Amino acid sequence: MKINEYYRPSSLEDAYLKLQEDSKNVILAGGLWIKKMGQSINTIVDLSTLGLNQISENKNEVIVGSMVTQRDFEKSEIIKGLFGGAIAFSVREVMGVNFRNIATIGGSIMGRYPFSDVICGLLPYDVTLEFYPKQEISLEDYLNYKGKLNAILVSIHIKKEKGIGFYKKVKMTALDFPIINFAVSIVNGKYRIAVGSRPMVASLAHKAMDYINGLDKIDQESYKKAAEIASEELSYLDNKDASKEYRLDLTKVYVKRGLEEVSK
C-alpha cells in the first residue's frame, strides 16, 4: 500500500488541519481496515500520541478515548462493570487478541462497518460520540448520518444506567464476521433491541421496542411477538454468508432469547 507521508500531529487541531489539506489524508486509528482497503493515501495522521487511549468515569458516564484498543476496552474493569459485562463481551467476539490489541474502538465506530460487533454491542445503550471540532452526536444518529462526517472522533460517552444486556454473534467460526448479530438490553426498565449484519449496519428495532415497552404485562408471548416485529420492521438481505430467510428466522429466535435473558 502506498502512503506518501506519515504525520504525528501535536494536537487535535493540528490533526484536523492536516486532514483538511487533502482528501487523501486519513486518520490512522488501528490501521487494520486501511490496509485491507488498499487505497492510496497521501498523509496518514497518527492519533496515538494525543492521549486518546484512556478510559475514565464520572458519576454519570464512562468516557472512552477513541484510540483505546479493543483489547484494553474489553479488559477494563469499568467497562466490564457496565450492564453485566454485556458490552465487554461483545467486543471479545472480534477476531483474536493479536487483532484487538491493534484495533481501536474509535476505528470500529467511525467505519460504520455493517459487520461490527462493537457498534451492535453499544447500540442498545445511551452512547454519545464526541468529535473535534466540538460536536456531540448519539451513536444511533451517527449511524444514520448521511455522508462522511468531517470531524475527528475524540471519545465515546456511555451513560451509566441500571441495566443488563445480552449479546449474540451468529457465525461459522470464531474468526468470522457475523452472519447476523444481536444486542438486547433492559435499561431503567426499558428494553432496547439492536440487530446488525443483516447484512447492513446495526439498527435499533424501534417498533419492537415500542411494542414491548408499551405493554403492561410481559410474558413469553410478548417476547415472541417483539421478535416477530423486529424481523418485520428491519430490512434483511441475502448475501454470501446467509439468506434473508435464515436471517429472519434467527432474528425471531435470538431477539426472543435476548429479551428472555435480560428479563431474568
Next chain:
Amino acid sequence: MIVTFYLNDVQVSYLVKPGEYLAETLRNHGVKSVKVGCNESSCGSCTLLIEGKPMMSCSVLTASIEGKHITTVEGIQEEAAKISRFFSNEGADQCGFCNTGFALTIYSLKRELKNPTDEEIKDYIVGNLCRCSGLYSHLKAIKAYLKEE
C-alpha cells in the same frame, strides 16, 4: 523516513517507507522468524509483542512504533524451547510455520492471565491459526506449560 525502536532490547534505526508494515521491515532486515501467512491480519503467523502485547505485525505500520519495544521469538529463546517441549509432548507441532507467532502469544498469555480457564486460553490463542494440528493438542500443551510454571 527513519524509525528508531528497540528490537529485543537493542536500539535499532531503520530507513523505511511511510507505508511499510513491521513484518516487512523486520524480514527485510534479516529477522526471518517473523512469518507472513496472509498479510491481512487474519492468520496470526506474524504475531510479535509490541510493548509486551501480542499484535499481528503485518498490519502495524513501522512508522507507528517509534520508540517502542518489540519482542520477536529471538527475545524469548528459552521460553520458546520450553513451549516446544510441551508441543512435542502432545503431538501439537507439525510444519512449524505458525509456531513463532504462537510461542509469542503463549508467552504473553502466561504473563497476562492468571489461572485461566480453558475458554480463556482458547479466546487468547484463537487469533493464531494452525492448519496442521488438531488444535486440541495445542490447548493441552498450553495447559501443561502453564501448570509447570
Next chain:
Amino acid sequence: MIIDKKKMKVVNNKTPSVDGKGLMQGRSYYTDDIAAQDSLVIKILRSPHAFARIKSIDVSEAQKLNGVALVLTYKDVPHVSFSRAGQGYPEPSPHDKFILDEYVRYVGDEVAMVAAIDQETAEDALKLIKVEYEVFEPVLDFEKAFENKSVIHPEDGICEMFPIGFDPKKNVAASYEMEVGNVEEELKKSDVIVDETFYTQAQAHAMLETHSSNARLDEHNRLVIYSSTQTPFHMRRILATTLGIPVSQIRVIKPRVGGGFGGKQASHGEFFCALTTLRTGKPSKCVYTREEVFESSYTRHPMKIRMKIGAMKDGRINAIDCRSLSDTGAYGEHALTVFMIVGSKVLPLYNKVDAVRFGGQVVYTNHVSAGAYRGYGAIQGNYALEATIDILSEKLGMDPKVVREMNSMREKETSPIFEIMGEGTKGTAMIMESCKLPYCIKRGAELIDWKNNYPRKVINDHKVRGYGMAIAMQGSGIPFMDMGSASIKLNDGGSYMVTVGATDIGQGSDTIISQIVAEELETTVDKIIIYSSDTDLTPFDCGAYASSTTYVSGNAAWKAAQKMKKRLIKEAAVFLECKEENVEFDGKTFTFGDKSVSLNDISIKMLYNKNLQQVSVTESYYGHVSPPPFMAAYAEVEVDLETGEYEILNYVTVTDCGTTINPMLAKGQVEGGVVQGLGMACFEDVRYDNKGKMISNNFLNYHIPTQKEIHKLTSEFADSYEPTGPFGAKSVGEIGIDTPPAVICNAIYNATGVRIHSLPITPEKILRGLKELKK
C-alpha cells in the same frame, strides 16, 4: 519379519520432532527465508475473466518502467504442454497446460509475468500491461460441462500420456468405468435398495506458508531452485522437460515447508523463477499472496456422487453401484486418479458384496483448477458411502454399527477392487495382512458410549445431542510406482549421516526416518543427522503424496539401516580379526569373545589409520502392496433445533495404522486430518460469483476451523502390525481426513431427522430441513 514392539527402544516411543525446537525458536529455513536478498521479485498478471483469449497484449510500457528486469507473455515462453500435477512419469494427468497461454481459463489464470527489483515496481509494472481479451461464455456448472458449446481446451498440442478417457472437445479430462459381478442382477435380488445423491464442495488447502519459490545460478551456472514443494524430484524432471534444459543443469532444494496437504505436490511459481533467473542471470523469487493461493493454485475436486446400495433383510449388503461426476476446473491435474480413488479406496470397505460398479467422468469447467488434496477422492466417496450406509441401516431397522460390523473388511480378507483399480491404471491384488477394523469399531463405540447414547439425547426444549459414526480406509503409497531411497554414511565419532529424498512437509518424516534408522542401528536419534530432499545431494524419492512416506521411504531407510548394520559388522570383523558371523554388535560396541572395539574407535580409525574407507550404503524400496490403514470414527454433536447451529462436542477416532513409529506425530496426523475434515464437513466452502470470480479468497470469507470450534478430540490407535511395513507401520497421513463429512452428516440426522446431501453442513441447511420436516 515381525518384531516385538516391546523390544523397540526408539520406534513406537515418544520422540520429539527433530526440528520442533529449532522451528519454535525461529530458525529460518523456509523457502522465502533463504531467498537471495537481491532477488528480483516476480509478480503475475492474472485473468479477470473466467474464459477468454488474449487478442492483443502490449507490455512495452511495463518494460520501460525503471527497475523492471523482465516481462514475459505467452509469446516469450516455450510452447510445450505439460502437467503441473507433480506425479511420476508418465503422468496419469493430461498434458493440458502451458507455462503461459493465449487462452485464460479461470479468473486468476496467468496472463503475463513481471520480474522487477522490488515488489512495488513489479506491481506497478503489472498495471502498465495492456491486454485486449476476446471473452467467451464460461462453463461454471460442472453438471453442464459435458458437450457444452463452450470448449475449454480447444487448442492443439495437448495430450494424454496413456489412455485416461481424455476427450477435451467434449470438456472431458478423464473417464473411467469398472464392474465386478453383475450389479443390475444383484440389485434385483436385494430386499432393500437405497439410492442417494450427494454433492461435495471445493475445499482450499489453506496451508499457512503460501506457495514460495526462488532461484539463483550457482558458480557452475547451474540453476538452483528452492521450492516449498512436496515433490522435488518430479519438479526437476518437469522443469527440465518443459524448459528444454538437461536435468543435470537443475538442482531443486526443498527447505522446511509450511504445510502442503497435496497443494504443494504441484508446481506453482517455479517456472517463472527458473525463466527469470536463466534469462537475466539474477536471483529471483516468487511468493504467492494469500489471495493467489486461494484464487490461483488448487482446490479439492468438487463432486456429485450417486450411491446405490442393495441389501438383504438380514443386513447383508449384496451390491454397491457408484456413479460420480468430478469437476477438475480449468486443468486436468489429478483428474483421473482422484476420481478413481472415490471407488478404489472407499468401496473395498464393504468387501462381501456380490457385485460392485463404479464409473463416470471428470469434466473441465472455468473454475480454479482442482488438484491433489489430502484424502484425494476418498473423503468425497466416504461421505457418500457412509451416509448411505446409515440410510440403508435405518431402512433395514438395524443399528448402523451392526450393519458395518457385518459387512466390512476383516484381516486376511481382500476385495477384487484392489486388483482392478490402481493409480490411473490396473491395480495390485492384496490380502489384508493387518486389519483391526472390527476392534476400531468396537473401541470407538465404547469411547462414545454408543450403547447408551445412539441415536440421540434430549438436553432441553431446543437442544438435542446426536451421535454418528463412519468407517474409512486409505492406502500406503502406490505399489510398483512410488519409490523411495536412503543413503547412510558413517561419521567419525559414530554418528550417521542419513540422506533421503523423502519430503518432510511438516508431517515429520525426517523424525520418523531418523527413528527407524536409530532403532535398527540400536542407537539414539541424536546420533542421526538427517538431510532430505535436495536433488543434488540426496537419493531419489517420489515425494510426499499418496500416504507413502512412512511406508515407502521408511522401508527404504530401514533397508539401508539393515545394510549398514551388516556392513559395520563386516568391517568390525577386520578389527576383531574374526569371522563376521561371530561379531556381536549392541549399537555401541562390537565384541568377539573377550575382544571388543567400539563403534567410535573404528569410525575414527577407518578414516585415518586402518582399513581406510568411507562406509556408506544406499537402498531403495517400492511397495508390492499398499496396505490400507483403517479407522472408525464417532462424533457427538449438540444441535440447536431453533437455529440449526451445532457444536461438535467430541470426535472419537480409533485408527489402525500398524505400528505408530512416533505415537505423538501419528496422533498429530490423525487429529490434524480430522480437523481439516471437519472443516470440509462443517465450515469450508470455495465459492464463486456468477461470473466465476472466487469470493472466498481470504481467511475472512473462507472459514477454516479455529481453536473455538474444537471442543474435544479422543484419538486412540489399535494394536496392529503390518508385516510389510517398517517395524510394522502403515500410513497415517490421510486416513484422518476421510470420516468427518459422513460422521457429522449421520450425527446431525440422528439428532434432528434432517439428512444433508451437500457439504458443508451449515446451520442454515439444517434449519431449512427442520422447517420442511414440520410441514
